[in-house]
Amino acid sequence: MLSMILLVPLAGCWDRQELNEMSIVAGLGIDRVGDAYHISVQIVNPAEVSPKSSYGSKLAPVVTLEQDGKTLPDALGRLTVLTPRRLQFSHLRMVVFGESTAREGLRKPLDYLSRYAEMRNDFFLVVAKNRRASDILKMYSSMDPIPANNLFTKLRNSDEQWAATSKMTLNELLIATETEGMSAFMTGIEIVGDPGNANEKNHQEISPSSNLEYSGTAIFKRDRMVGWLDENGTKALNYVHDSIKWTVGYLGCPDKGRASVELFNIHSKIKIRGKSKGDLAVHVYLTMEQDISDVECDLDMMNEATMKWFDRQTDAKVRRIVQNTVANTKKNLRIDVFGFGQQVHRQHPKIWHRIKDWNATYLDVPVHVHVRTNTRRIGTTQQPVTRQTEKGE
Incomplete structure (x- = not known):
């Protein structure tokens, strides 16, 4: 009987998740449309980013899916009708807020992000300058097959080597919005070039017709964005x-x-x-x-x-x-x-x-x-x- 009792803690596969049953989310975009939310998720296609992928495959390395909902969980739940696999957020790299959403206030989105147990808190948060977050997540990357991962490493390296950008994590943002005498801030990101040419061939060009560039810093009063700082201000x-x-x-x-x-x-x-x-x-x-x-x-x-x-x-x-x-x-x-x-x-x-x-x-x-x-x-x-x-x- 003692041996059987000791075997119970060893049964560690009760919550297992198979890789072929998960969709890994690298980027999350949050936009507010009226009284609803417009959610966009950038999902990794593992077969296309693997070095052993089949030659000549025409599939995209990532797929961006979009859905509306009254709340963030409602919108994410509705995404299940678009993807055959369960969304996995443990490898999330970037969270992008549309500028209009940031100006309306981020209290509700931040509440959800801080409560969701599957999300780690090491991802970066940015504001899409004069655009919706979904526009950012639809852009291809010419340097990395996973655009959200490219944005993450680009902001991390720029923060270490250039004074005009700032990386912001979820915990840092929550502290700044809740502390008296402090102002929260997030780096801005914008589309440079012609976004209409941001098609599947953009990442194959030596000189891409459009690109994503960090620019300026969004300043918040509590959870509401109130304006921008330029390069010198940052x-x-x-x-x-x-x-x-x-x-x-x-x-x-x-x-x-x-x-x-x-x-x-x-x-x-x-x-x-x-x-x-x-x-x-x-x-x-x-x-x-x-x-x-x-x-x-x-x-x-x-x-x-x-x-x-x-x-x-x-x-x-x-x-x-x-x-x-x-x-x-x-x-x-x-x-x-x-x-x-x-x-x-x-x-x-x-x-x-x-x-x-x-x-x-x-x-x-x-x-x-x-x-x-x-x-x-x-x-x-x-x-x-x-x-x-x-x-x-």
């Missing part, structure tokens, strides 16, 4: 949030031309000064290091004054980007997109509890930006090539 947001690992930039030379720099070891610290609600001030301290990667002007790179010039120019440019974004968002969006309110809550809790509306208070709070850059390396060439050529060196 950079400012990432500088302040201390979320930049490495990026590149350029500086204008004293005479003409430009010089390029690589920025790394970027760190941000926010200090809130003041003893009452009326005299609060935000101080943002940014420190970073840079390498000089390209010089297109006549500068003496062996002169210490030149290195100090590079430091001052980078300091001024980063400071200007952040200050302009602060001014623009105060004027146009009228909310705290940087989350300074959360820092007030942490550093001055007594003052915070006397503030009824932080976004209204923030409009009158001065923000001071302090930047300190240190140039580390100038590369393997000491002087600019143009300078050596002109002097016959």
Whole structure:
């Protein structure tokens, strides 16, 4: 009897699912149409993405299916009439919201995504710029047979190497929408080129007629989108949030031309000064290091004054980007997109509890930006090539 009882926990196949009975969903699109939802799912065709797929097959590597429903579960349930297999969301890579849906509010879609046990929370969320989410999931990828997987890796790599994009996971978005003094944000994605030519031959062209490109950042007040940040605005947001690992930039030379720099070891610290609600001030301290990667002007790179010039120019440019974004968002969006309110809550809790509306208070709070850059390396060439050529060196 004891042996039989011990065998019970070993019966681990009770909830098995065969691979030929599942449809793996890589991308999910959510659009709001009236009082209903329009759902689009990008399903992987395993026979076509396998390296052993039959030669000359004409089937697509992925299939995008669409359905309407009063709620998200209702719409997904209705998809069963279109696919012969059960939808499997454990490998979901991207969730795309249409812009109009994001402006109406994401409270209900986020509630469903956070409750569904089969979904992991490591997928990325983006907003389709001026389009429906279904339009994004219908696009072919010229670099990856699974477009949703291409979008995932493209955003992850861009977030690590370029300051103008930001990856956002479900947990991060939920925290940002529910926390006082913070604003949620998501990277925007748009179709570049002619979407009418996004057919099955687009991924076979050397120069595709259309492509998907990350562009700008959607800013939210609670769960409702209120506007966009451009490239510089997104950079400012990432500088302040201390979320930049490495990026590149350029500086204008004293005479003409430009010089390029690589920025790394970027760190941000926010200090809130003041003893009452009326005299609060935000101080943002940014420190970073840079390498000089390209010089297109006549500068003496062996002169210490030149290195100090590079430091001052980078300091001024980063400071200007952040200050302009602060001014623009105060004027146009009228909310705290940087989350300074959360820092007030942490550093001055007594003052915070006397503030009824932080976004209204923030409009009158001065923000001071302090930047300190240190140039580390100038590369393997000491002087600019143009300078050596002109002097016959």
